[in-house]
Amino acid sequence: MASSSSSGLTFKLHPLVIVNISDHYTRVKSQMNPPPVTSTSATVNGVEPLQQAPRVYGCVIGVQRGRTVEIFNSFELLYDPSTHSLDRPFLEKKQELYKKVFPHFYILGWYSTGSDAQESDMHIHKALMDINESPLYVLLNPTINPAQKDLPVTIYESELHVIDGIPQLIFVRSSYTIETVEAERISVDHVAHLKPSDGGSAATQLAAHLTGIHSAIKMLNSRIRVLHHHLVGMQKGDVPCENSLLRQVSSLLRRLPAIESEKFQDDFLMEYNDTLLITYLAMFTNCSSTMNELVDKFNTAYDRHSRRGGRTAFI
Amino acid sequence: MEGLVTQIQGLSGTASDVLSLQNLLKQADDSLHAESTRLPPFLDQLDPSKHSLGYLYFLEACTAGPVTQEQASSFVLTIARFISSCVAEQIRLAPDKFISVCKRFKDQVLLLEEPLRGVAPMLTAIRKLQLSSEHLTALHPEFLLLCLLSKCYKTALSILDEDIFEVDQPRDLFLYCYYGGMISIGQKQFRKALELLHNVVTAPMSTVNAIAVEAFKKYILVSLIHHGQFPTNLPKYASSGAQRNLKTLCQPYVELASSYSNGKIADLETYVEANKDKFESDNNLGLVKQAVSSMYKRNIQRLTQTYLTLSLQDIANRVQLNSPKEAEMHVLQMIKDGEIYATINQKDGMVRFLEDPEQYKTCEMIERIGSSIQRLMTVSKKLNVMDELMSCDPLYLAKAGRERQRFDFDDFDNVPPRYNI
Numbered sequence: 001m002a003s004s005s006s007s008g009l010t011f012k013l014h015p016l017v018i019v020n021i022s023d024h025y026t027r028v029k030s031q032m033n034p035p036p037v038t039s040t041s042a043t044v045n046g047v048e049p050l051q052q053a054p055r056v057y058g059c060v061i062g063v064q065r066g067r068t069v070e071i072f073n074s075f076e077l078l079y080d081p082s083t084h085s086l087d088r089p090f091l092e093k094k095q096e097l098y099k100k101v102f103p104h105f106y107i108l109g110w111y112s113t114g115s116d117a118q119e120s121d122m123h124i125h126k127a128l129m130d131i132n133e134s135p136l137y138v139l140l141n142p143t144i145n146p147a148q149k150d151l152p153v154t155i156y157e158s159e160l161h162v163i164d165g166i167p168q169l170i171f172v173r174s175s176y177t178i179e180t181v182e183a184e185r186i187s188v189d190h191v192a193h194l195k196p197s198d199g200g201s202a203a204t205q206l207a208a209h210l211t212g213i214h215s216a217i218k219m220l221n222s223r224i225r226v227l228h229h230h231l232v233g234m235q236k237g238d239v240p241c242e243n244s245l246l247r248q249v250s251s252l253l254r255r256l257p258a259i260e261s262e263k264f265q266d267d268f269l270m271e272y273n274d275t276l277l278i279t280y281l282a283m284f285t286n287c288s289s290t291m292n293e294l295v296d297k298f299n300t301a302y303d304r305h306s307r308r309g310g311r312t313a314f315i
Numbered sequence: 316m317e318g319l320v321t322q323i324q325g326l327s328g329t330a331s332d333v334l335s336l337q338n339l340l341k342q343a344d345d346s347l348h349a350e351s352t353r354l355p356p357f358l359d360q361l362d363p364s365k366h367s368l369g370y371l372y373f374l375e376a377c378t379a380g381p382v383t384q385e386q387a388s389s390f391v392l393t394i395a396r397f398i399s400s401c402v403a404e405q406i407r408l409a410p411d412k413f414i415s416v417c418k419r420f421k422d423q424v425l426l427l428e429e430p431l432r433g434v435a436p437m438l439t440a441i442r443k444l445q446l447s448s449e450h451l452t453a454l455h456p457e458f459l460l461l462c463l464l465s466k467c468y469k470t471a472l473s474i475l476d477e478d479i480f481e482v483d484q485p486r487d488l489f490l491y492c493y494y495g496g497m498i499s500i501g502q503k504q505f506r507k508a509l510e511l512l513h514n515v516v517t518a519p520m521s522t523v524n525a526i527a528v529e530a531f532k533k534y535i536l537v538s539l540i541h542h543g544q545f546p547t548n549l550p551k552y553a554s555s556g557a558q559r560n561l562k563t564l565c566q567p568y569v570e571l572a573s574s575y576s577n578g579k580i581a582d583l584e585t586y587v588e589a590n591k592d593k594f595e596s597d598n599n600l601g602l603v604k605q606a607v608s609s610m611y612k613r614n615i616q617r618l619t620q621t622y623l624t625l626s627l628q629d630i631a632n633r634v635q636l637n638s639p640k641e642a643e644m645h646v647l648q649m650i651k652d653g654e655i656y657a658t659i660n661q662k663d664g665m666v667r668f669l670e671d672p673e674q675y676k677t678c679e680m681i682e683r684i685g686s687s688i689q690r691l692m693t694v695s696k697k698l699n700v701m702d703e704l705m706s707c708d709p710l711y712l713a714k715a716g717r718e719r720q721r722f723d724f725d726d727f728d729n730v731p732p733r734y735n736i
Contacts, residue, residue, distance in 0.1 A: 265676075266674075266676050267676075269676040269677065269678065269680075269681065270674070270675060270676040272681060273675045273676060273680055273681060273684065274675075276681065276684040276685065276688065277675075277684060279688060280684055280687060280688050280691070283688060283691045283692065283695065284691065286695065287691060287694060287695045287698060290695065290698045290699060290702055291698055293702060294698060294701055294702045294705055295551060295552040297702070297705045297706065297708075297711050297715075298519070298552070298705060298711075299551070299552070300711055300714050300715055301705070301708055301710040301711035301714060302519060302710065303519075303554060303555050
C-alpha cells in the first residue's frame with residue numbers, strides 16, 4: 001500500500017464522524033465483555049473475554065463539490081462474515097431515508113476500526129464501488145497511544161497501480177483536515193472538558209497561561225543556577241576571572257527591583273495572602289460541591305426512606 | 316502438638332512458607348482449641364518475634380476458655396510481651412485472631428483493675444495491625460476505652476489526631492468516635508470533641524443505635540459550650556432514621572438547648588435543677604454545668620457586637636453576674652483564651668472591645684493558608700475517587716434510573732425509562 005494519494009482531492013472530515021465511529025466501537029466492545037457484577041447476563045458456556053478487539057463497520061456520507069470532499073456524517077452497518085460484505089439492503093434503505101432529510105448527501109465510502117488497512121478490506125471496498133466510483137475508507141485506530149499527538153484516523157483511497165504486471169487496486173493514504181460547524185465545536189469542547197486530563201495537555205486557557213508562566217520561571221531558575229555556579233567557580237579560582245562577564249552580571253543585578261521598604265513588604269504580602277485566600281475559597285467551593293453530590297448519591301442509593309417514589313419536579 | 320511446634324519453627328522463614336504455615340494452622344485450629352489447657356508450656360518453645368503467626372494461634376487457643384484471676388496476670392504479661400515483639404506482616408495474615416487476643420487482653424486487664432497496664436501494649440498492637448494511619452481497626456475503641464478508664468488522655472490524643480478514611484466495621488467507628496469525643500472533652504478540646512461526636516451522630520445507620528443516642532446528648536452540650544448554639548436540624552448527610560428519632564429520644568437536652576438560646580441564665584439554672592437526676596443518670600452533669608457557665612461567655616461576646624466600650628459594672632449587670640470583680644475575671648479569661656479582643660482600663664474600670672488584629676500580611680499566614688490548601692487538595696482528590704465509585708455503584712444506578720422522568724425536554728425521544736443492568 002502506497003503512502004500518498006495522487007488524486008488531488010482535498011478531504012474535510014467533520015468531528016461528528018470521528019465521535020460516531022469511536023462511540024460505535026466502544027459500545028460494541030463494552031457489550032462483548034459484560035461487567036463482572038451481574039449474574040443475569042453472564043454467558044452460559046463461560047466464554048473467555050475476546051482477546052482481539054472487535055471490528056465495527058459502517059458508511060460515511062457527505063458532499064463532494066468539485067475537488068473537495070466533505071464528510072459530514074456516518075451510520076453503522078452490520079458485517080456479514082459469510083459473504084464478506086456489508087449488509088446491502090439495509091444500506092440502501094438507510095440511504096433512502098437520509099436522502100429525504102439531506103438531499104445533497106451521498107454515500108462517500110465506509111469506515112472501520114483497526115490498526116492498519118487489510119487485504120480483506122479491499123473486498124468490501126470493491127462492493128461499494130457501484131454506489132460511488134471511488135469510495136473512501138476511513139480507518140480509526142482504537143488503541144490508545146499516549147505518546148501520539150494527532151488523531152488516529154486515516155483516510156484511504158483506492159488507486160489502480162500496476163504491481164508485478166497486474167493492475168491492482170490498492171489503498172493509498174490521503175491527507176485530510178478537520179472542518180467544524182459551530183454546533184460541532186461546542187459539543188466537542190463539552191466532551192473534551194468532561195474528562196479532566198489524566199496527564200494530557202492543558203484543557204483551559206487559564207491552565208495554558210499558568211503552564212507558560214511555570215515553564216518561564218523554571219527556565220529562569222535554571223539559568224540563574226548556571227550563572228551562580230559559574231560565579232562560585234570564579235570565586236574559588238577554578239574558572240579564570242572574566243571582567244566583562246562580571247560587569248554584565250552586576251548590571252543585571254542592579255536592574256532588579258530596588259524596593260525593600262516595609263510598606264512594600266506589607267502590601268505585597270497582603271496581596272499574596274488575598275490571592276491565596278481566593279484560591280482557598282475556590283477549592284472549598286469545589287470540594288463542597290463534590291461532597292454535596294456524593295451525599296445526594298449516597299442518600300439515593302442507601303437511605304431507604306428519603307425518596308418516597310414518584311417523580312421529581314420537572315425542571 | 317509437638318509436631319505442630321516443629322512445623323511452626325521450621326516454616327516461619329520466608330513469606331511463602333508463612334502462607335503454607337497459615338493453611339496448616341487453620342486446619343489444626345480445632346485441635347488446638349480442644350487441648351487449650353495443655354498449651355501454655357508449648358508457648359515457651361516458640362519465639363514471638365520469629366514465629367509470630369504460630370504463637371498467635373497457640374495464644375488464641377490458650378486464652379479461649381474462662382480465665383481465673385491468677386492466670387489473668389500471667390496471661391497479661393505474656394500477651395503484652397507478644398504484642399511488643401511480634402512481626403506485623405505475620406499477624407496481618409490472621410487479623411481476627413489477633414483482634415480477639417487483644418480483646419481478651421483488655422478484658423483481663425480490666426479484671427485485674429489495672430487499665431493503665433494495657434494502654435501501651437494496645438497502642439503498639441494498633442500500630443502493628445493498621446495497614447496505614449488512615450485505617451480504623453477494631454482495636455481503636457478498645458484502646459480508647461482503656462485510656463478513658465485509666466485517665467491517661469494524652470496518649471489517646473496522638474491516635475485521635477489521625478484522620479480516618481477506611482473503616483472495617485461500623486460499630487468500631489461509632490465507639491471510636493464516641494470515646495474519642497469523651498477524651499477530647501476531658502482535655503477541654505471542644506472543637507475536636509464536637510467533630511468526633513458529629514461523626515457519630517451523622518454516620519450512616521439504618522436504625523438508631525444506643526451509642527448514637529448517648530453521643531447526641533453529649534453533642535448538644537458540647538455544641539452549646541463551644542459554639543453557643545445548637546443547630547436544630549441535622550445536616551442532610553445524616554441518616555433519615557437519625558434525623559427523625561434522635562431528637563425525640565433526647566428530649567430534656569433539646570429543651571435545655573432551647574432555653575439556652577433565650578439567654579437568661581436564671582431560667583437555664585432552674586431548668587437544670589429541675590432535671591438534675593436525668594442529667595446525672597447519663598453522667599452528663601459535669602458537662603451541663605460547663606454549659607451553664609459558658610452562657611456568661613456567650614453573653615459577653617454578644618456585648619462586643621453592640622458596644623465599643625463598657626464599664627465593668629455594666630457588664631456585670633447585663634450578664635447577670637454578681638459583681639464587677641467577677642466580670643473582670645471572666646473578661647480576662649476570655650482575652651487569654653483568645654475568644655474576644657479587648658483591653659481593660661483598670662483606672663476607671665472600662666473595657667474597650669477591639670477588632671481582630673490579624674492583618675493577614677505575615678509570612679506565617681501564607682504558610683498557614685498554603686498548608687490548608689494542600690490539605691484541601693488531598694481531601695478533594697479522595698472525594699473525587701469516592702464520587703466516581705459511587706456513580707458506578709449498582710444500587711445507586713438502579714434507583715437513579717428508576718426515577719428518570721418519562722418525558723425529557725425533547726419529548727417523545729426513544730429514551731428508555733428504566734436502566735436495567
